[in-house]
Amino acid sequence: AQSVTQLDSQVPVFEEAPVELRCNYSSSVSVYLFWYVQYPNQGLQLLLKYLSGSTLVKGINGFEAEFNKSQTSFHLRKPSVHISDTAEYFCAVRGFGGTSYGKLTFGQGTILTVHP
């Protein structure tokens, strides 16, 4: 079984400030990790993913995330946010093989609001 916990339901920040959205996961097997973003009135789109290799992963729109296996975390960061980054962000995990198929387990979501 696997689970994902996003530690903050809402994160308000000012424009050009740095931001970190926190994600912790639990799994009995090794995992692949993902961050998806949902802009208002739209579906989700992939922001970045960790499959293997370097633990620092870069995604679209200047976002990056770091996989920390010992702390079972995959926090999302951006050094300077824009108004257009206002959206809901979802962390997701998929375990290797077994019955997971293409099934992703999603976190509860974090609403990032960027204020001018």
Added chain:
Amino acid sequence: DVKVTQSSRYLVKRTGEKVFLECVQDMDHENMFWYRQDPGLGLRLIYFSYDVKMKEKGDIPEGYSVSREKKERFSLILESASTNQTSMYLCASSLYLGNTGELFFGEGSRLTVL
């Protein structure tokens, strides 16, 4: 460009009605999914399909059924809608059923059951 289209963005139905949510993808993807999105709960998988006429239950299949008669189309059916099925429904597709496959999502169908 990748496209997953959900036929209805907003629906209002009455308790007990039969509801069809339609999803079409134009990417020739093998796999299609229906998720339900609720505030504070994230996305929960209802059903998925890895081939025409094939389906698998997700985490919350109760009260729902699905149909996949053609590769590009995946329908979610609420046989008798109830108020606790008021939610946002998201359809997704992916090329690979394996663990690395990216999901492509539609814009969602917001269903209100009165």
